[in-house]
Amino acid sequence: MAIKKLNKDEWSRYFDNITKNIGSKNVEIRVTGLSFGNQIEALSLPLNGLTYDAKNDLLQVSTDTVDHLIRHPKNIHADYGIDGLHSIEVIDSDNNHQIIKFTEVINLALENA
Numbered sequence: 001m002a003i004k005k006l007n008k009d010e011w012s013r014y015f016d017n018i019t020k021n022i023g024s025k026n027v028e029i030r031v032t033g034l035s036f037g038n039q040i041e042a043l044s045l046p047l048n049g050l051t052y053d054a055k056n057d058l059l060q061v062s063t064d065t066v067d068h069l070i071r072h073p074k075n076i077h078a079d080y081g082i083d084g085l086h087s088i089e090v091i092d093s094d095n096n097h098q099i100i101k102f103t104e105v106i107n108l109a110l111e112n113a
Helices: 008-021
Strands: 002-006 026-033 037-053 058-063 067-071 075-081 084-091 097-106
Touching: 002 008, 008 037, 026 058, 037 097
Parallel strands: none
Antiparallel strands: 002 075, 026 037, 026 097, 037 058, 058 067, 075 084, 084 097
């Protein structure tokens, strides 16, 4: 596995590229924070896309039933295996860790990210 820290200036392009390559994948969204512990926000929901809105500093994870919004992300890391993208971890402005895990690997090589 390789972890890639994404630079803020590439977030919009990166998430647009993922959205183009997701096909019919499902996601699990987990949020972890000191004040509330470990929470599952979504479990195996069909992913429609990921969008970063630079103007509002907002990352949106869109599924068939839930739009999960992450306001003011500070850091974003992508977790790659030899077979592609496995998950994305977002650290928000409150230092909560929001993990977007793909139930099937997204065929997106690290060097093409």
